[in-house]
Amino acid sequence: MDEQARIVIIEDDRKLSAALVSGLEGAGYKVKAASSAEEGFFLVHQLQPDLILLDLTLPQRNGLDILQQLREEGVDVRVLILTSHNTIEDRVAGLKTGADDYMGKPFSFPELIARIEALLRRVLPSSPRRLTIGDLELDSSARSAWRDGQKLDLTAREFDLLLYLSKNKGRTVSREMLAKDVWQETSRYTPIDNVIDVQMARLRKKVDDPFRVKLLQTIRGIGFCLQEP
Amino acid sequence: MNVDARWSIRTRLTAWYVSVLAVLLLVFAVIVFVFQYVTLTRQIVHDEMQDAVTVEGLLYFDGHGQLQLRQDYYSRPQSHLLVDRLMEVLDLNGAVLYRSNALEEQTLGGPLVPGEGDGSSNERIVRLRDGSRVLTISHIHGMNGRDLVIRVGYSLRPLRDRLWQFVWLLGIALLVTILLATFTGQWIASKAMSPIGLMADRAEGITANNLHDRLVVANPRDELGALAAVFNHLLERLEQSFQQLQRFTADAAHELRTPLASLRTVGEVALSEPRSAEQYRDAISSILEETQRLNHTVDSLLLLARAEAGNTSATSEDIALAPLTMEVMNMLSVLAEEKEIQLLVQEEAHGLAVYGDRNLLRVAIINVLHNAIKFSPQKGMVRITLASDGAAATVTVVDQGQGLREDEFDSVFERFYKGRGESRNQGNGLGLSIVKLIVERIGGSVRFDRAVETGASVVIRLPIAAGAI
Numbered sequence: 125m126d127e128q129a130r131i132v133i134i135e136d137d138r139k140l141s142a143a144l145v146s147g148l149e150g151a152g153y154k155v156k157a158a159s160s161a162e163e164g165f166f167l168v169h170q171l172q173p174d175l176i177l178l179d180l181t182l183p184q185r186n187g188l189d190i191l192q193q194l195r196e197e198g199v200d201v202r203v204l205i206l207t208s209h210n211t212i213e214d215r216v217a218g219l220k221t222g223a224d225d226y227m228g229k230p231f232s233f234p235e236l237i238a239r240i241e242a243l244l245r246r247v248l249p250s251s252p253r254r255l256t257i258g259d260l261e262l263d264s265s266a267r268s269a270w271r272d273g274q275k276l277d278l279t280a281r282e283f284d285l286l287l288y289l290s291k292n293k294g295r296t297v298s299r300e301m302l303a304k305d306v307w308q309e310t311s312r313y314t315p316i317d318n319v320i321d322v323q324m325a326r327l328r329k330k331v332d333d334p335f336r337v338k339l340l341q342t343i344r345g346i347g348f349c350l351q352e353p
Numbered sequence: 354m355n356v357d358a359r360w361s362i363r364t365r366l367t368a369w370y371v372s373v374l375a376v377l378l379l380v381f382a383v384i385v386f387v388f389q390y391v392t393l394t395r396q397i398v399h400d401e402m403q404d405a406v407t408v409e410g411l412l413y414f415d416g417h418g419q420l421q422l423r424q425d426y427y428s429r430p431q432s433h434l435l436v437d438r439l440m441e442v443l444d445l446n447g448a449v450l451y452r453s454n455a456l457e458e459q460t461l462g463g464p465l466v467p468g469e470g471d472g473s474s475n476e477r478i479v480r481l482r483d484g485s486r487v488l489t490i491s492h493i494h495g496m497n498g499r500d501l502v503i504r505v506g507y508s509l510r511p512l513r514d515r516l517w518q519f520v521w522l523l524g525i526a527l528l529v530t531i532l533l534a535t536f537t538g539q540w541i542a543s544k545a546m547s548p549i550g551l552m553a554d555r556a557e558g559i560t561a562n563n564l565h566d567r568l569v570v571a572n573p574r575d576e577l578g579a580l581a582a583v584f585n586h587l588l589e590r591l592e593q594s595f596q597q598l599q600r601f602t603a604d605a606a607h608e609l610r611t612p613l614a615s616l617r618t619v620g621e622v623a624l625s626e627p628r629s630a631e632q633y634r635d636a637i638s639s640i641l642e643e644t645q646r647l648n649h650t651v652d653s654l655l656l657l658a659r660a661e662a663g664n665t666s667a668t669s670e671d672i673a674l675a676p677l678t679m680e681v682m683n684m685l686s687v688l689a690e691e692k693e694i695q696l697l698v699q700e701e702a703h704g705l706a707v708y709g710d711r712n713l714l715r716v717a718i719i720n721v722l723h724n725a726i727k728f729s730p731q732k733g734m735v736r737i738t739l740a741s742d743g744a745a746a747t748v749t750v751v752d753q754g755q756g757l758r759e760d761e762f763d764s765v766f767e768r769f770y771k772g773r774g775e776s777r778n779q780g781n782g783l784g785l786s787i788v789k790l791i792v793e794r795i796g797g798s799v800r801f802d803r804a805v806e807t808g809a810s811v812v813i814r815l816p817i818a819a820g821a822i
Contacts, residue, residue, distance in 0.1 A: 211659075230648055281687070299645075307684065310712070315723040317645075319684060322691045345641025 129244050130173040133157040134164035134190065135206065136182050144177065144236075151237055161185035168194065173201060174244055180207040180218070188221050195222040202243045206231070232298035234347060255290040258352040260331065260339055262290050271335060281306075282327050289340070289350035298347035324348060363546050367538040374534050375527075382523045389519060393512055397488055398476050401505045404438055405492040408503055412442065412451070412496060420450040420501075439487055439506040444499060456481075461504050462489050469493075470502050478509065485510060548577045556584065564592040604769045605654055608781065612647045616640055646781075653783040657768075660713055660790045671818045672714055674705040674739055674746055681718045682737070688726050695734040696726075702741035708818040709795035717791040720784040721750050721799075721811050728754030728809065745797070745814045753808040762801050788813075 131153045135141040141157045148155045156171060158164035161182050168176065176194075180187035191203055203225075205218045210228030218226050225239050255262040261270045267283050269276045278286065288306050289297060303309045303316045324340070332338045341349045360368070411423040420442055441461040442451040452458065462479040469475050470491035478488050489506035552568050559566050567588060568581040623636035682696055689696050707714070725735045733753040740747050757765060764770050766789045771782040792799045797815035804810075 210655075230644065315685065315688075315719055317649075318723070319687055323687050326687065326691070344635075344638035345645070346638075 128152065128154040129175065130154045130171055131156075131175045131177065131240070132164065132167045132171060132173040133177045134159075134161070134167075134182065134187070135177065135179040136160065137179070147233055147237075148240075151240075153240075161187075161190050164190060165193075168199065168201065175202040175204065175240060178203055178205050178223070180205060180209060180214075188217065191218075191221045191223060204236075204239060204243060232300050232347065234296040234298050235301045238292070238295070238297075238301065255287075255293070257290055257293050257339055257350055258337060259335075260290070260350075262287055269331075271331060276330055278327075278330060281323060282330065285323060285327055286331065286350075289348065292350070294349070294351045296343050296347050296349045301347070363539065363542040366542045367535060370538045370542075371531060371535050375531050378527050378530060382527060386516070386520065386523065390516060393515070394488065397507050397512065398474065398490060401476075401488070401490045401507060402474060402492070404440075405490065405494075405503050405505045408440060408505065409492075409494045409496075412494075412501070412503075414497060422451065422453075439489075439508070441504040441506075443502045443504070445502065450501065459483065461487065461506050462491075465502060466491075470504075479506070486513075488512075548581075552577070552581055552584070559588065561595065564588060564595055601768060608650055608769055609647065612643050612650070616643045616647075619643070650781045650783070653781055653787060656716065657783065657787055657790060660787065660794055668710045668712075669708055670711060671706045671708055672711045674707060674748065674815075675700055675703070677711070677715060678718060678737060678739060678748065681715060681722055685719065685722055685726060688723070689735065692726065692729065693732045694726055694729050697734060697736045699736065699738045701738060702746070705739055705741055705746040706818045707746055707795060707797075707815040709815075710791075713791045714795060714815075717788045717799075717813070718748065720788045721748075721813065724784060725750045725752040725754075725809070725811070728752055730754065741817065744817065746817050748813040748815070749802075749810060750813075751805065751808060751810040756805065756807060756809045757801055762803060765801065766799070 131148055133141055133144050133148075133155065135144070135157065136159050138159060141159065145155045145157050156167050156173075158167050161184060164176075164178075167173075178187045178191060182190075187205065187207070191205075194201065194203070203223045205223045205226045206229060207214065207218070207226075208229040215226050224243055227236060227239065253263060253265050255264065259272045263269070264287055267280075269278060269283065269286055284306050285302070288302065299317050299320050302320050307316060307319070309316050324342075328340050332340050337353065339350055339352065341351065341353075343349055408422070413421055413423060415421045438453060439456050439461055440451070440453040441449060441456065443449055443465060445465070447465045449460070452461075459482045461481070462477070466475070470493040474490040474492065476488060476490045478486055480486055486509045487506040488509055489504050492503045492505070494501050494503050548571050555566070555568050567585045570578050570581045570585070572578045573582060619636050619639045623633060628636075678698065682698065686696060722735070722737070729735055729752045735753075736749075736751045738747075738749040738751075740749070761772070765772070766785050768786040769782040770785070789799050792813055792815065795815055797813060799811065799813045802810035802812055
């Protein structure tokens with residue numbers, strides 16, 4: 125990205141809003157926050173942001189109303205809805221009104237960053253066939269991985285997991301992201317975290333254990349990250 | 354019926370009752386009237402016949418050949434009534450030979466009718482010239498070689514007066530009876546309906562705050578008593594589920610409080626004195642882990658609420674059991690492999706399908722299988738059997754863990770029940786209650802088999818889909 129992308133947050137919970145501002149600024153965005161619909165409108169028209177993070181339950185006005193009005197005015201902006209009403213019906217209503225994406229509270233911050241990046245990339249990057257992280261090499265079409273020239277013996281799931289981590293090289297991925305993107309689980313419940321942890325431990329055994337340099341890191345309380353130390 | 358709908362039941366009951374009574378009384382009155390009329394008329398004819406016979410003996414031709422009625426006719430005690438009789442004697446040619454004075458020269462029935470008085474008495478009603486109606490009979494009598502037709506008639510006025518009197522009497526009696534019936538009917542209906550008013554008042558006063566109140570059952574054997582009993586039963590069930598809800602809310606709050614307490618403590622301890630970056634990092638990580646636990650509990654509660662809200666047909670479909678089971682097994686197999694547990698599937702019945710929300714049923718089977726793997730010993734075996742007993746499909750999951758204690762068979766399905774030993778700290782105690790709720794919403798049941806001696810055996814019974822695959 126040549127210039128900093130501009131993001132407007134419309135969220136009435138000041139604490140969450142402040143955390144988002146600081147997190148997104150840390151990720152290299154230009155961020156302004158509004159705590160009401162009126163303020164939000166003002167900021168949107170003043171700043172012409174690339175993306176809006178929109179809370180649905182605002183005082184006085186429903187977030188969906190704001191979205192509808194913005195779409196009627198023909199404002200060209202990506203909209204990511206943040207809400208605690210996280211049922212499929214709510215999702216559908218949000219997307220129908222013209223939202224580009226939808227995240228249920230509480231969300232994981234790494235996932236939010238990933239979604240924001242995906243929304244701001246107007247064209248999907250063609251993922252390269254070959255990926256390398258240090259001495260780890262992946263061939264996404266042959267579905268094979270090598271480390272230090274040695275072919276790794278991975279199951280299909282382990283390969284998918286490693287591929288996903290490699291594509292997000294250097295970024296933390298949360299368990300929610302893995303459940304959704306690697307396991308394709310739509311609902312959230314306890315056992316899947318267990319499964320992810322065990323699967324990750326097994327992957328680590330094959331990818332990291334025999335080697336001196338450890339690439340696969342657990343970020344406690346957040347998720348996992350594949351990177352050169 | 355539309356008109357009726359505006360009235361109270363009491364009024365409607367009374368109206369029905371009174372109208373039926375009125376119709377019955379009217380029919381009764383008509384029958385009595387007709388009977389009375391026929392009897393009186395026959396009495397008149399009978400009297401006239403007797404008069405005719407009496408008259409026969411009193412008729413004579415005088416010296417001028419004129420027909421006369423013997424004078425001593427008047428002196429006979431039983432004949433004095435005949436003075437007023439209307440009488441006419443004709444010969445067969447129709448010539449009037451005698452006419453009683455009471456007729457005042459009017460004819461009694463006009464010219465002869467063919468065959469008049471021959472054999473029958475020919476009773477008929479004739480109208481005199483002055484308009485009065487007379488019931489006459491005719492009788493042929495041979496005298497001095499001549500056949501005479503004797504006509505005797507009684508005016509119908511006394512009969513008519515009497516019948517009118519009778520009708521009036523009947524009418525008044527009828528009116529009085531119906532009025533009385535209306536009032537007593539209204540009174541009886543009010544009396545019968547009064548418990549309903551009491552029940553309504555009582556029911557009006559029952560709110561969420563006093564669900565323990567009950568309606569008064571005056572007489573448990575009558576209809577209103579039965580109604581009150583049904584209402585009370587309803588209230589009891591409402592009260593029960595209300596209490597269950599209250600307990601659940603309290604439990605949920607309690608369950609959320611525990612991770613909140615640990616969050617708070619970790620944060621407070623971390624800030625209580627200056628620490629190294631590593632220590633802060635540790636505290637924050639711990640807090641994040643705890644929020645994930647909290648998050649899972651909230652998700653589970655929402656899942657329960659969703660399952661509770663019902664199995665809407667919008668999200669329901671036919672679900673083939675075998676592929677679903679395989680899918681779940683596939684997902685959890687890594688957990689089994691880790692403990693070197695063998696997962697075995699036995700498909701005793703093929704092509705089993707049930708009807709419901711696939712996502713919810715999937716969660717139920719995941720929870721059961723996850724439990725089985727969790728409680729299995731290292732290198733154990735978990736066996737999943739798909740079978741059918743005709744109406745229902747059964748999914749049985751057997752593990753080789755410690756099994757359940759006698760007192761756990763029921764409580765294990767309670768919300769927030771966490772068992773004993775080391776499993777206490779794993780999970781949120783909602784897994785099996787979610788299973789139970791989901792399975793029951795689909796119309797099935799879930800239980801632990803008490804017969805097994807080692808390990809635990811969960812049996813899920815599900816009704817087979819109508820249009821089975």
